[in-house]
Amino acid sequence: MINYAIVGCGHIANKHIEAIEKIDQASLVAICDTNPERLNQYMEQTGAEGYSSIDEMLERQSNIDVVCICTPSGLHAPLAVKAAKAGKHLIIEKPLALTIGDADAIAAAVKSSGVKAAVVHPNRYRPAIKQLKSALEQNMFGKISHVNATVRWNRGQAYYDQAPWRGTKAMDGGVLMNQAVHNLDLLQWLFGNVVQVKSMVDTRIRAIEAEDVAVATLRFESGALGIVEAATTIYDKNLEESISVFGEKGYAIIGGVTANWIKQWKCESMGDEAIDLLKQEVEANPYGVSGHQQIIEDMIAAIRDDREPVVTVEDGKAAVQLVIDIVQDGSVVPQIN
Numbered sequence: 418m419i420n421y422a423i424v425g426c427g428h429i430a431n432k433h434i435e436a437i438e439k440i441d442q443a444s445l446v447a448i449c450d451t452n453p454e455r456l457n458q459y460m461e462q463t464g465a466e467g468y469s470s471i472d473e474m475l476e477r478q479s480n481i482d483v484v485c486i487c488t489p490s491g492l493h494a495p496l497a498v499k500a501a502k503a504g505k506h507l508i509i510e511k512p513l514a515l516t517i518g519d520a521d522a523i524a525a526a527v528k529s530s531g532v533k534a535a536v537v538h539p540n541r542y543r544p545a546i547k548q549l550k551s552a553l554e555q556n557m558f559g560k561i562s563h564v565n566a567t568v569r570w571n572r573g574q575a576y577y578d579q580a581p582w583r584g585t586k587a588m589d590g591g592v593l594m595n596q597a598v599h600n601l602d603l604l605q606w607l608f609g610n611v612v613q614v615k616s617m618v619d620t621r622i623r624a625i626e627a628e629d630v631a632v633a634t635l636r637f638e639s640g641a642l643g644i645v646e647a648a649t650t651i652y653d654k655n656l657e658e659s660i661s662v663f664g665e666k667g668y669a670i671i672g673g674v675t676a677n678w679i680k681q682w683k684c685e686s687m688g689d690e691a692i693d694l695l696k697q698e699v700e701a702n703p704y705g706v707s708g709h710q711q712i713i714e715d716m717i718a719a720i721r722d723d724r725e726p727v728v729t730v731e732d733g734k735a736a737v738q739l740v741i742d743i744v745q746d747g748s749v750v751p752q753i754n
Contacts, residue, residue, distance in 0.1 A: 419717050422447035422481045422505075424471055424496055425488030426459045429510055433485045434463060436710035442717050447481055449474045471496055475503040483716055486510060489580075490595070491588035494519035497534070501526035507534040508716055512598045513733030515590055517741065520734040527730055533719045535726035536733030538602040539708020545671045545679050545699045546603065549660070553607055557684045558664030561641040564608055565661040566600040567672075568592070572649035577625050584625025591627030593618070593740045597647035600676075602736040603660055604645075610638045611739055616747035622650040633743045645743070677703040 421437050423430050426448060437443045449468045450456040460467040468474035475481070484500040485508045486493050494514050497507050507527065513536045514520040527534040540546060552558065572592075582588035589595055605611060616633035623629040629650050635643035659672035659680070667684025671677075679696045687695075712728065719726045 418442055418444055419720060420444050420446045420480050420482045421485060421713070422449065422465075422474060422478070422483070423459075423485045423487055424449045424474075424500075425486065425492075425510075426450035426452070426455045427487060427489075430459070430485075430487045432707070432709045433487060433508075433713070434459075436707055436713045439707075439710055440714055440717070443713060447474055447478050471499055475500065475505070481505055482720070483508060489582045489588045490515050490590060491582070491585075494522050497523045498526040501530045501532050501534070504530060504532060506532045506716060506720060508537060508712060509534065509730075509733065510537045511602075511733070512536075512590065512594050512737050512740070513730060514737060515587070515594060517734070517738060520730070520737055524730045524734065533716060533726055534730045535712055535716055535719070536728050536730060537709065537712055538599055538606075538728050538732065538736070539712060540599045540603055540676070541606060541728065542705065542708040542711045543671075543677055544702060544705040545677055546660070548679070548695060548699060549662070549669055549671055550607060552669065552684070553662070557667060557686050558662055558669070559666030559685070561608065561637075561639065561662060561664045563642040563644065563663055564604065564637075565644045565659070566597070566604050566646075567657055567659045567661075568597045568600055568647040569651045569656040570596060570649055570658070571651045571654050571656075572596070572623070572629075573653075574623055576649075577623055584623065584627055586627050589627065590740070591618075591620070591625065591631075591744075592629055592647045592649045593631050593743055594627070594737075596649060597631070597645070598736050598740055600647070600658070600660065601645070601739045602732065604635070604643060605735055605739065606732070607660070607662070608637050608639065608641060608643070610735070611635045611643070611742075612638050614739070614742045614746050616645075616743045618744055618747035628744065628747075631743060631747060633747065673703075
């Protein structure tokens with residue numbers, strides 16, 4: 418049995434709770450939050466021991482094996498470092514951190530303490546995305562010309578007004594760090610490292626400090642080009658999330674309101690019947706087993722087999738670095754008359 422603790426009892430903590438409850442080898446033994454009302458609510462909901470500070474939790478409850486960091490993003494690093502130094506394995510919500518300095522601090526603490534650490538990028542576990550990954554590993558689309566990641570979502574002002582940290586650069590980040598970081602992780606997981614970025618970012622509609630819309634062009638190490646479009650400004654609901662690839666021997670578009678369905682798939686090595694069967698297989702169960710559940714299960718296996726988790730701190734850092742590169746390149750706004 419692997420004992421889990423959750424630090425930060427906001428919305429995302431529920432996904433961790435639901436996942437842990439479904440896993441026979443996992444048990445939620447502790448929760449931590451600075452808000453007494455919220456802490457009591459989650460204590461009643463889960464039956465776990467409650468703490469108002471991570472220091473108290475780590476000192477008083479020695480049976481914790483893994484700490485899930487579910488706080489606002491700007492707090493990930495100091496909390497993760499404390500847990501790692503206490504000898505606890507880590508599951509850290511996306512993004513890993515908001516700065517490379519903080520990401521490096523987490524990586525250093527994990528290495529020096531000899532613990533395992535995983536970053537929550539659950540979109541890798543979507544059935545359609547897994548099929549795309551397998552096709553790319555088999556070189557089914559041939560030499561890649563270009564790829565595309567699109568996030569056209571709505572996050573109204575009420576979303577940002579829920580808490581003072583939302584939309585801030587210090588605690589939350591904008592559309593790239595908060596929403597599209599999953600897609601940037603997928604781009605590099607699927608197509609390799611990005612070596613060049615040209616971008617524009619802005620805060621066009623929402624009253625927030627960070628960006629609410631961004632567009633970027635990328636060049637991958639392979640030479641393939643990439644296009645990123647990310648926005649929380651879409652009226653008046655989520656419209657589209659997609660990952661597309663175009664190669665010399667085929668193409669694929671994984672899309673929908675969330676990127677869970679095969680919208681287009683054509684390649685030289687597959688006939689129409691095989692493609693139809695592939696689409697039907699995904700459509701029968703487009704969400705699959707929760708990505709959070711699979712990440713928590715993977716941590717159990719990583720501890721048991723003494724290996725790295727599937728989504729590593731370095732993976733999380735690479736996604737953060739790409740966000741930073743896009744924001745930095747795109748933040749220079751010319752004088753417009």
